[in-house]
Amino acid sequence: MSTKTYEAVTPHKVAFLGLGVMGYPMAGHLQRAGHQVTVYNRTPAKAQAWAAEYGGKSAATPREAAQGASIVFCCVGNDDDLRSVVLGDQGGFAGMGSDAVFVDHTTASAEVARELYAQARSLGLHFIDAPVSGGQAGAVNGLLTVMCGGDAAVFERVKPVAMAFSRAFTLIGAPGAGQLAKMVNQICIAGLVQGLSEGVNFGLAAGLDMKLVLDVISKGAAQSWQMENRGKTMVEDQFEFGFAVDWMRKDLGLCLDESKRNGAPLPVTALVDQFYGDVQRMGGRRWDTSSLIKRLRKS
Numbered sequence: 001m002s003t004k005t006y007e008a009v010t011p012h013k014v015a016f017l018g019l020g021v022m023g024y025p026m027a028g029h030l031q032r033a034g035h036q037v038t039v040y041n042r043t044p045a046k047a048q049a050w051a052a053e054y055g056g057k058s059a060a061t062p063r064e065a066a067q068g069a070s071i072v073f074c075c076v077g078n079d080d081d082l083r084s085v086v087l088g089d090q091g092g093f094a095g096m097g098s099d100a101v102f103v104d105h106t107t108a109s110a111e112v113a114r115e116l117y118a119q120a121r122s123l124g125l126h127f128i129d130a131p132v133s134g135g136q137a138g139a140v141n142g143l144l145t146v147m148c149g150g151d152a153a154v155f156e157r158v159k160p161v162a163m164a165f166s167r168a169f170t171l172i173g174a175p176g177a178g179q180l181a182k183m184v185n186q187i188c189i190a191g192l193v194q195g196l197s198e199g200v201n202f203g204l205a206a207g208l209d210m211k212l213v214l215d216v217i218s219k220g221a222a223q224s225w226q227m228e229n230r231g232k233t234m235v236e237d238q239f240e241f242g243f244a245v246d247w248m249r250k251d252l253g254l255c256l257d258e259s260k261r262n263g264a265p266l267p268v269t270a271l272v273d274q275f276y277g278d279v280q281r282m283g284g285r286r287w288d289t290s291s292l293i294k295r296l297r298k299s
Helices: 023-032 045-053 064-065 079-086 112-122 135-141 151-160 175-207 212-219 224-237 245-262 267-281 289-297
Strands: 013-017 036-040 069-075 101-104 126-129 142-150 166-173
Touching: 013 023, 013 064, 023 036, 023 045, 023 069, 023 135, 036 064, 069 079, 069 151, 069 175, 079 101, 079 112, 101 151, 112 126, 112 175, 112 224, 126 151, 126 175, 135 142, 142 175, 151 166, 166 175, 175 212, 175 224, 175 245, 175 289, 212 224, 224 245, 224 289, 245 267, 245 289, 267 289
Parallel strands: 013 036, 013 069, 069 101, 101 126, 142 166
Antiparallel strands: 126 142
């Protein structure tokens, strides 16, 4: 259980749409921080279970969940999932009152963020794209890093509430900038994990005590979050730590699509994306992203 300490803030009536491995604990932190939370999930039983655990309310549709909320948070799977809970007669926008804010934590495209920002403005609403980094552990512990795109004044309204589940909640720039920053994050992670995989596999093949080696080199220039948190579990052939290969491939696809638009070459990212495809074909769709080493050790 998280030991998060919450700052005293004015209680808000909020909604949370999407109760996956990230959204479920994020919504829980909002409730524990003193806000009145109504949740929606595509599988109603999960929303009902959340309400029973945290004491908030569940709703049958995104529209119902959003009614009366000053801020509607969301964390779903992809662009299409996002549109399905935002738009339409039963979508979140339909239930929101004038001047309410929709904060999207889905890792999605910058294009859909800009699209929904414009749609929100046309309805007298506000939209912030706010993808997160920190994985399932960060969500459970309320220590996510959140990268935001949108209007500064709206961001400032949301930030004190969102700090219930955040370590850092930062405005990067205009609508879509949060999603672009998350792409930078995923590009960097892809290269780091492949390099770590090759290093660990090389050391094992050389007969080294790789746990000792990782202890030593993590105190030097090779240090990274991935090395500190995944290096030894890679040595132990353990890959059950939350952020799945399927999700990473979805994210890297967004990066590669955006690179075609902005002209920035991503040769290593494209290669690592193919390597993750190999891991999927090995049966590792739900292994975590450090499982890249499996394709090196499969023989």
